[in-house]
Amino acid sequence: MLRPVLFLVFGVGPALAIAGGPEDFDTAPESAAATLLPAALVAGPDFHVVDPVQGDGLMNRFVLESRFGTFGAYGRAALAVRVREVAALHELARTSDVAIAAGGAVQGVQSEVKTAAGVVTHPVETVTGIPRGIGHLFGGYRARGEEAVADARQDVNAARAGAAAGGSAGEGAAHAADRGAHAAQSYAARYLGITAAERDYYRRLGIDPYTDNQVLRDTIHRDARIRAAAGFGMKFVGLPGIPGIGLTQRAVDAIYNEDPAVIRRRTRATLAAYGLSAAEIAAFLDAPLLSPTRQMLLLENAESLAGVAGRGELFRHSIGLTSPEEVEVYLASVALLVKAHAGEPVAALVAGVRLPTALRADGRLVVCGAFESIYWTAGVADLEAQLEAALPAQPQPVARELWIAGTLSGRARAALESRGWQLRPQNLPP
Numbered sequence: 001m002l003r004p005v006l007f008l009v010f011g012v013g014p015a016l017a018i019a020g021g022p023e024d025f026d027t028a029p030e031s032a033a034a035t036l037l038p039a040a041l042v043a044g045p046d047f048h049v050v051d052p053v054q055g056d057g058l059m060n061r062f063v064l065e066s067r068f069g070t071f072g073a074y075g076r077a078a079l080a081v082r083v084r085e086v087a088a089l090h091e092l093a094r095t096s097d098v099a100i101a102a103g104g105a106v107q108g109v110q111s112e113v114k115t116a117a118g119v120v121t122h123p124v125e126t127v128t129g130i131p132r133g134i135g136h137l138f139g140g141y142r143a144r145g146e147e148a149v150a151d152a153r154q155d156v157n158a159a160r161a162g163a164a165a166g167g168s169a170g171e172g173a174a175h176a177a178d179r180g181a182h183a184a185q186s187y188a189a190r191y192l193g194i195t196a197a198e199r200d201y202y203r204r205l206g207i208d209p210y211t212d213n214q215v216l217r218d219t220i221h222r223d224a225r226i227r228a229a230a231g232f233g234m235k236f237v238g239l240p241g242i243p244g245i246g247l248t249q250r251a252v253d254a255i256y257n258e259d260p261a262v263i264r265r266r267t268r269a270t271l272a273a274y275g276l277s278a279a280e281i282a283a284f285l286d287a288p289l290l291s292p293t294r295q296m297l298l299l300e301n302a303e304s305l306a307g308v309a310g311r312g313e314l315f316r317h318s319i320g321l322t323s324p325e326e327v328e329v330y331l332a333s334v335a336l337l338v339k340a341h342a343g344e345p346v347a348a349l350v351a352g353v354r355l356p357t358a359l360r361a362d363g364r365l366v367v368c369g370a371f372e373s374i375y376w377t378a379g380v381a382d383l384e385a386q387l388e389a390a391l392p393a394q395p396q397p398v399a400r401e402l403w404i405a406g407t408l409s410g411r412a413r414a415a416l417e418s419r420g421w422q423l424r425p426q427n428l429p430p
Contacts, residue, residue: 133323332370
């Protein structure tokens, strides 16, 4: 089933061995959650991970069932975030009974909060194969360039059509401006309406205030509004021991305490210093998949690469990301690049490759992909070939490092090494 699905999604056929004959492939396994995860992520109050867990050749796809809904998680890092969010919902459900105010009762508050906490998401569908967007990471800039050209042609055609109908060619530019304004408005509606009171909830719960977990967002929004109207403060004391959201304390403080509009003004100046154009800055700031937290994380990682040429490429590549899974893997891959740089500095970022790629001072290539469980399936072989095609041409063969987050099967290791990759698997913590 995997090969037909990959053919339809990526437009590629089965990979061939270097010698030209058929290649032996792995089959991505199904595994028990307990064999892949520490006990704290397998099950806990109000949740458990569904068995079996399906791998796709690059990552494991987890399904978390809880009394608050069913949530999908692409990879272990995403699962850890969902487990924290379920813990936050548990705490909210436990402590959201609003008491009677002095001098009067608040009618219907308890049932309203309980209803919000009990909303169930749509069950996660059973999906096989590498998800939409991940294959996009292995390509080069050409596809995004073609999309940009297509958009430009659309604007030109709109201008010509307007002129033919008695309008002016300037209407095409106006149309493009309208699209930009619409993107900004959509971004504001999605992320910039969170109140200071809500951000304080997220801070005390140790949760990203711009999470895409709609159950949690609805619950906090409802409870914060009710308590503000009733004059009550929060009763819960937070969730000690829940890890942060992968940022320095300075950035965490900004996320929880600063108005997002203030952060955006600061970000504009930073991106301009990295060499991005005004159009690129606007596209980055209004990219619907790049929440303020994700933007802050990318900015911090770029800052950690001080002295490395071409850091603006990190932001240019991020603008074209196409799915939540792709965004999470990309951001984790950038963090891997920071780790590679800390061990031995890289000199410059490479343009035109979506996976974070850099050159060391001696010309070695460093490619970072935060994949957690690699098997040499036909689909993975095809994606590796796409990555090869996207890499810059070199006047002579150079050493190439491939940094990954987790583990490789024996067949994947042998196949990649035979293709000239020096593997740097980080493995996952217990």
